[in-house]
Structure formats: structure tokens, C-alpha cells
Amino acid sequence: MQQYFVKGEAKSSVVIEDKDTVKHMFQVMRLAKDDQVVLVFDDGIKRLARVADENDHRFELIEELPDQVELPVNVTIACGFPKGDKLEFLAQKTTELGASQLWAFPADWSVVKWDSKKIAKKVEKLQKIALGAAEQSKRNRVPEVNLFASKAEFLAMLNQFDTILIAYEESAKAGERATLVEALSKSSNGDQILFIFGPEGGLSPDEVAQFETKGAHKVGLGPRIMRAETAPLYALSVVSFALEMQQ
Amino acid sequence: MQQYFVKGEAKSSVVIEDKDTVKHMFQVMRLAKDDQVVLVFDDGIKRLARVADENDHRFELIEELPDQVELPVNVTIACGFPKGDKLEFLAQKTTELGASQLWAFPADWSVVKWDSKKIAKKVEKLQKIALGAAEQSKRNRVPEVNLFASKAEFLAMLNQFDTILIAYEESAKAGERATLVEALSKSSNGDQILFIFGPEGGLSPDEVAQFETKGAHKVGLGPRIMRAETAPLYALSVVSFALEMQQ
Missing domain, CATH: 3.40.1280.10 (SPOUT methyltransferase, trefoil knot domain)
Incomplete structure (x- = not known):
């Protein structure tokens, strides 16, 4: 599943502001309402999210994912x-x-x-x-x-x-x-x-x-x-x- | 020191035939009489060699070198x-x-x-x-x-x-x-x-x-x-x- 980094803290409802990210999501990947992606905020936790409003570029978070792939050092x-x-x-x-x-x-x-x-x-x-x-x-x-x-x-x-x-x-x-x-x-x-x-x-x-x-x-x-x-x-x-x- | 691979078995006196190798040796590196290089023949042993005749592209081997850098597998x-x-x-x-x-x-x-x-x-x-x-x-x-x-x-x-x-x-x-x-x-x-x-x-x-x-x-x-x-x-x-x- 496509993953994106989003600056800031995780919020249950989030509007994507970064232009390159918006472009990749809605022009390249053509995400539509209810499509799912993984969003990663500053805390490094992966969260499953779904498109709530494709015109506003708004996502709603679904759940935290346990994936942790960082080196231990x-x-x-x-x-x-x-x-x-x-x-x-x-x-x-x-x-x-x-x-x-x-x-x-x-x-x-x-x-x-x-x-x-x-x-x-x-x-x-x-x-x-x-x-x-x-x-x-x-x-x-x-x-x-x-x-x-x-x-x-x-x-x-x-x-x-x-x-x-x-x-x-x-x-x-x-x-x-x-x-x-x-x-x-x-x-x-x-x-x-x-x-x-x-x-x-x-x-x-x-x-x-x-x-x-x-x-x-x-x-x-x-x-x-x-x-x-x-x-x-x-x-x-x-x-x-x-x-x-x-x- | 510059190293070159030479096809064939090691001989005490060797004429380099490969065009690319000759070009690198005598045009790029401008080797002259008595300049030293490392030659590696098919046996994989590195040998110190010196230019014996730059016009004939002929080298004389000086000695075997102990360097062995291949993986054990x-x-x-x-x-x-x-x-x-x-x-x-x-x-x-x-x-x-x-x-x-x-x-x-x-x-x-x-x-x-x-x-x-x-x-x-x-x-x-x-x-x-x-x-x-x-x-x-x-x-x-x-x-x-x-x-x-x-x-x-x-x-x-x-x-x-x-x-x-x-x-x-x-x-x-x-x-x-x-x-x-x-x-x-x-x-x-x-x-x-x-x-x-x-x-x-x-x-x-x-x-x-x-x-x-x-x-x-x-x-x-x-x-x-x-x-x-x-x-x-x-x-x-x-x-x-x-x-x-x-x-």
C-alpha cells in the first residue's frame, strides 16, 4: 500500500497541504473517496487512513499499524x-x-x-x-x-x-x-x-x-x-x- | 598501483595484446620503461611487473604478490x-x-x-x-x-x-x-x-x-x-x- 509522510502530529482528520504529496496522491495515484493509504506523521508510527474528501485532500485515520522497520541503532x-x-x-x-x-x-x-x-x-x-x-x-x-x-x-x-x-x-x-x-x-x-x-x-x-x-x-x-x-x-x-x- | 587483468597463463615475459588495456596503459597512464604495474593472469595471482619495452607493450614479471581479496565463497x-x-x-x-x-x-x-x-x-x-x-x-x-x-x-x-x-x-x-x-x-x-x-x-x-x-x-x-x-x-x-x- 502507498505510504506518505505528513509533517506534524497525527490527527484523526487531516488535510494534506504539501503540494508534491497532493500531486502524487490525487494526480499520479488518482486516489478517490474511501481509498486507503498509510500516513506517517512526525512520531514515526504508521497509520492506515482513508480518503474522506478528495477535493479537500482530507483523510481520516483508521488505525495504527505495528510496522516498525527502523534499525535498532x-x-x-x-x-x-x-x-x-x-x-x-x-x-x-x-x-x-x-x-x-x-x-x-x-x-x-x-x-x-x-x-x-x-x-x-x-x-x-x-x-x-x-x-x-x-x-x-x-x-x-x-x-x-x-x-x-x-x-x-x-x-x-x-x-x-x-x-x-x-x-x-x-x-x-x-x-x-x-x-x-x-x-x-x-x-x-x-x-x-x-x-x-x-x-x-x-x-x-x-x-x-x-x-x-x-x-x-x-x-x-x-x-x-x-x-x-x-x-x-x-x-x-x-x-x-x-x-x-x-x- | 595500477592493476590489469591479462588473459592466459603467466609468462616471465608477456606482450599485452588487448587493445583497451594497451590504450589505458600507454595512452591514459603513459607508462614508460621500468614503470611498475600489477598483472593478474587467469590463475588469479597478482604479479608485480615492469615495462620492458613500451613500443612492443612488453612486460617482465618481477614477483608474485600475496594479495588475495576474494570472498571465501x-x-x-x-x-x-x-x-x-x-x-x-x-x-x-x-x-x-x-x-x-x-x-x-x-x-x-x-x-x-x-x-x-x-x-x-x-x-x-x-x-x-x-x-x-x-x-x-x-x-x-x-x-x-x-x-x-x-x-x-x-x-x-x-x-x-x-x-x-x-x-x-x-x-x-x-x-x-x-x-x-x-x-x-x-x-x-x-x-x-x-x-x-x-x-x-x-x-x-x-x-x-x-x-x-x-x-x-x-x-x-x-x-x-x-x-x-x-x-x-x-x-x-x-x-x-x-x-x-x-x-
């Missing part, structure tokens, strides 16, 4: 600004794979330079992709997108995490395999976990050292070299496997 | 023919993530219809993408690409596998989480494991039943609904985690 994926449309790709794929947040920051070896105007536009676009992917993958929440104008701003956010893991190619090459397994086995439900990934050229030794002073640990993600946009998918998949499938 | 990813360029995407990403083979077949609910001419062209293109991705991710082997003209041909290949797992959305929705974990924990090094994925519309109940008569098991891949091209990446990532990282 909150995973933030943070990438050095990559080239091209890799963040667009990541906004879709990390949402499907359960990320809580998608962040990016200007890494030392990032080739692209984005000013605040570009960043604002990019965030809007990425947030829209994440919304669409969250509806399609039936998430209970939409990942939050945040692009930092400076690395200092990104560094200032690191103290909110329980665990910070740096995906580091040199660790992978050196055959480092224990840190990720150990970090996941020690995690508790509700933990805030941050994975940091470099841009195409990787992270500089300087910035890795900076992250380490904030308590970050370098991890290998298997012995093969993955592209910048593939490694976050590996990380999210294994979090799911370790904390959802193996439990 | 052979994983074949088989998908129902998907729309658009999703197989191109999968050829790149499944190679990075360690697949042995990428297969596709006309599933009941595949929208696209490809004749033998189209299939031959597509295989050639996909094999080239897999080659490039295998060089970039420093694999010891290039995954083999195979597209089947009929489902019967695909079904006839299933008896060569030790384990066949069907990624089935209904299993995921029903919260099925044990089968994948159990299958991986029971696997032995060198096993042939096949994962079957549907096209965008999923697998039909009929074909799922056909696969099951061949010994396949339905598995859930976590509670979130993934797109057709995302689920194979999840599968390969967790094979790596279970059999490389957690061992």
Missing part, C-alpha cells in the same frame, strides 16, 4: 563532498538501507567547492530524494540531510555520537577486520553511530587524526577497495545484519 | 531482467563487493524483452564494466557475466550450487530473519552460493515454487523494502561481514 553516514551526483545516489540508497542521517562535509581532498547557496539547493534536492526513498522503502522516518559548509562545523557535531567509525582504505588493505565487528557487538539499542567516509581521493592523514582525537576508530570494511559511494552501503548492510538479522 | 548474483541500466549498475557494484558471477534471466514479471542479439551486446558491455571495476577494486578475478535467453536455461544451471537463496519481499515483510544467518553459518570455504533476485515487480509465486523444487530457500534481507538493484549489494555485504570480518 541510529546510523549517520557522513561523506567528504564527492564529485558529480554521488550524494543523490547516496540519499536514495542509504535511505533504503536504514540510515538516520546523511551528512557531508568539505574534506581536505574533496575536489568540489560548494558555497552556501549551492549547499542549500543541494540539501533541498537530497532531502526530497530521501523522502521519496523513505516512502518507497516503507521507512518509519525520513533521514535528515545536512551538508556542512566547513569541516569545523562538522567536527563540532561529533560529540553527540556514542561510536564513531572511520572507513579507512589503509585499514582495509592492512587486513583490519576486528574493529567493526567489535563496535557493533558492543552497541546498544538507540545508540548514535557515525560512519565517516572520504571523498574519491580518501581522507587525509590530518583529518583522520582530527577525528581520532574526537574518539573515532579506523575500521576496515573487507579486503576489496570500494568506491566512495559503495562503502556506505556496505556499512549499513552489515549494521542491519549484525543488529537485526543475527539477534 | 563463490557468490553468484542472479536477477530477473530489470529495466533501464540497472544491470550496468550491478556489474560495477557487485564486482566491487566480491561477486563471482552476475547472471540475469527473463523473469515472469520482467518488463523488458531482449532477443539474442541484444543479449550478446549487453553481455559484452557488462563484462567490460566488470573488468574495469575488478581492476579498480583490486580483485583477483573478474566476475563472469551471463544472461540467459530463457528461464529454462537458467533453471538448468541451478544444480551446480551448494546453496540457493531467494531474496523474497514477502519473507522480509513477514519478519523472516533466520534463514540467511543460518545458511551463511553453515557454508564452507569454496562453496557455490546463488542469490536470486526478482525484477522491479518481484518474482512470481510460480517461479519461486520452481526455484524451491531445485532446493532454493526464501530469505528476508532485513525489514526494509529495497529496490531490485539494492538488494544484491546488501547480500554481498553481509556475506563479506559473516565470512570475512566475523571469522
Whole structure:
């Protein structure tokens, strides 16, 4: 069944205001009176709802649904600004794979330079992709997108995490395999976990050292070299496997 | 260091014949006498080599390298023919993530219809993408690409596998989480494991039943609904985690 996110608190009778959502509901899907959809408000609970008035775009809630598909931990994926449309790709794929947040920051070896105007536009676009992917993958929440104008701003956010893991190619090459397994086995439900990934050229030794002073640990993600946009998918998949499938 | 696959057996002195490889070596990378690269022949062993004669495209082998980055099991990813360029995407990403083979077949609910001419062209293109991705991710082997003209041909290949797992959305929705974990924990090094994925519309109940008569098991891949091209990446990532990282 089609699912839509609706900003605000759940009300027994709700009028959809968001233009894109209205368009998808009544033009693309051609919903008519009494058709049912799933609505997800800010509390992340899925609710069955039926069209009460298609002209006013008004729905009435029928019942709460028990579906809860969020990862047991909150995973933030943070990438050095990559080239091209890799963040667009990541906004879709990390949402499907359960990320809580998608962040990016200007890494030392990032080739692209984005000013605040570009960043604002990019965030809007990425947030829209994440919304669409969250509806399609039936998430209970939409990942939050945040692009930092400076690395200092990104560094200032690191103290909110329980665990910070740096995906580091040199660790992978050196055959480092224990840190990720150990970090996941020690995690508790509700933990805030941050994975940091470099841009195409990787992270500089300087910035890795900076992250380490904030308590970050370098991890290998298997012995093969993955592209910048593939490694976050590996990380999210294994979090799911370790904390959802193996439990 | 740049890595290239060379068809045939390793010889102490080797002339590169493949045009694309020659072009990349001597035009893109501008290799000159005594420059070093890694060459990988059919035996999958990486060997350090140096340019002996740049005009003849001749290399001399220096030494064998111990790098072995292949998954301990052979994983074949088989998908129902998907729309658009999703197989191109999968050829790149499944190679990075360690697949042995990428297969596709006309599933009941595949929208696209490809004749033998189209299939031959597509295989050639996909094999080239897999080659490039295998060089970039420093694999010891290039995954083999195979597209089947009929489902019967695909079904006839299933008896060569030790384990066949069907990624089935209904299993995921029903919260099925044990089968994948159990299958991986029971696997032995060198096993042939096949994962079957549907096209965008999923697998039909009929074909799922056909696969099951061949010994396949339905598995859930976590509670979130993934797109057709995302689920194979999840599968390969967790094979790596279970059999490389957690061992």
C-alpha cells in the first residue's frame, strides 16, 4: 500500500497541504473517496487512513499499524563532498538501507567547492530524494540531510555520537577486520553511530587524526577497495545484519 | 598501483595484446620503461611487473604478490531482467563487493524483452564494466557475466550450487530473519552460493515454487523494502561481514 509522510502530529482528520504529496496522491495515484493509504506523521508510527474528501485532500485515520522497520541503532553516514551526483545516489540508497542521517562535509581532498547557496539547493534536492526513498522503502522516518559548509562545523557535531567509525582504505588493505565487528557487538539499542567516509581521493592523514582525537576508530570494511559511494552501503548492510538479522 | 587483468597463463615475459588495456596503459597512464604495474593472469595471482619495452607493450614479471581479496565463497548474483541500466549498475557494484558471477534471466514479471542479439551486446558491455571495476577494486578475478535467453536455461544451471537463496519481499515483510544467518553459518570455504533476485515487480509465486523444487530457500534481507538493484549489494555485504570480518 502507498505510504506518505505528513509533517506534524497525527490527527484523526487531516488535510494534506504539501503540494508534491497532493500531486502524487490525487494526480499520479488518482486516489478517490474511501481509498486507503498509510500516513506517517512526525512520531514515526504508521497509520492506515482513508480518503474522506478528495477535493479537500482530507483523510481520516483508521488505525495504527505495528510496522516498525527502523534499525535498532541510529546510523549517520557522513561523506567528504564527492564529485558529480554521488550524494543523490547516496540519499536514495542509504535511505533504503536504514540510515538516520546523511551528512557531508568539505574534506581536505574533496575536489568540489560548494558555497552556501549551492549547499542549500543541494540539501533541498537530497532531502526530497530521501523522502521519496523513505516512502518507497516503507521507512518509519525520513533521514535528515545536512551538508556542512566547513569541516569545523562538522567536527563540532561529533560529540553527540556514542561510536564513531572511520572507513579507512589503509585499514582495509592492512587486513583490519576486528574493529567493526567489535563496535557493533558492543552497541546498544538507540545508540548514535557515525560512519565517516572520504571523498574519491580518501581522507587525509590530518583529518583522520582530527577525528581520532574526537574518539573515532579506523575500521576496515573487507579486503576489496570500494568506491566512495559503495562503502556506505556496505556499512549499513552489515549494521542491519549484525543488529537485526543475527539477534 | 595500477592493476590489469591479462588473459592466459603467466609468462616471465608477456606482450599485452588487448587493445583497451594497451590504450589505458600507454595512452591514459603513459607508462614508460621500468614503470611498475600489477598483472593478474587467469590463475588469479597478482604479479608485480615492469615495462620492458613500451613500443612492443612488453612486460617482465618481477614477483608474485600475496594479495588475495576474494570472498571465501563463490557468490553468484542472479536477477530477473530489470529495466533501464540497472544491470550496468550491478556489474560495477557487485564486482566491487566480491561477486563471482552476475547472471540475469527473463523473469515472469520482467518488463523488458531482449532477443539474442541484444543479449550478446549487453553481455559484452557488462563484462567490460566488470573488468574495469575488478581492476579498480583490486580483485583477483573478474566476475563472469551471463544472461540467459530463457528461464529454462537458467533453471538448468541451478544444480551446480551448494546453496540457493531467494531474496523474497514477502519473507522480509513477514519478519523472516533466520534463514540467511543460518545458511551463511553453515557454508564452507569454496562453496557455490546463488542469490536470486526478482525484477522491479518481484518474482512470481510460480517461479519461486520452481526455484524451491531445485532446493532454493526464501530469505528476508532485513525489514526494509529495497529496490531490485539494492538488494544484491546488501547480500554481498553481509556475506563479506559473516565470512570475512566475523571469522
